[in-house]
Amino acid sequence: MHLVKRLSAASLILTAIVLLTACPSQTTISKINADPARYRNKEVGVVGVVRDSYGVLGTGAYELDDGTGRIWVATRRGVPSRGARVGVKGRVYTGFNWGGRNLGTVLEESDRRTKDR
């Protein structure tokens, strides 16, 4: 019985560790842009409105605005339409350039939910 309790406690702790490390921390775009090094290569979640989007051959990028700032999100599926409110989970990368323009910090989308308005 004692062993069962111990195993249950251990499995609970393990589950908590897995869940806590697997969940991206929801943050604001201004926090990411203010200190990209802190978030670099980490998975984060942000919610905002799509301001601009470019898609090509099923891949593309869109600019997300959460009211605190804007960030470009690189996606591997179709881009959401302008004005859509989305929640994005993704990894933070820095120093992305395109067409001679420095897009700065970019989020590589791993999951996306479209929010009901």
Place this chain on the structure above:
Amino acid sequence: MGEKPSAQTPDKRLIVESLDREFARLHVRSCAIVERMTDATLYVSDAGATSAGESILRCAAEIERTFGGITANLWDDPFEWTLPEHLSSKSKILEHLSEVEALRQRAFASFSDDSCLSKHVATPSETQPLVELLLRTLLRASDQQAQARARFRY
């Protein structure tokens, strides 16, 4: 009239050429960063941090792995042969960057038109369209290069 469009007609390679330009710019920027360092400062870093030289090598490694995979199905991490011990001077790093750039150019020369970018490529971890693989490589390589720039303040 009757002129047959070649396989590499410019308007059919708009996206390929756009990606080509971005990778070329990345190479030029990497070389410029290395040029501004000295042999002595290549691998100098704060405790625990990656040096500018290592970040440049990691940037090149992202490109080498992708284009080595595309051209010769070699998806190995080039880490082993790009150790600071082997590439101990600016000239050796620049030579290595040129080799990686030549590999990349060979791969791009084989992309006849934009439709190639929709083809799926089997990497060791997943199968994905070529355009995704290229954009992801560009994103990760740029990130490493940004680290090099941040570490090496000139």
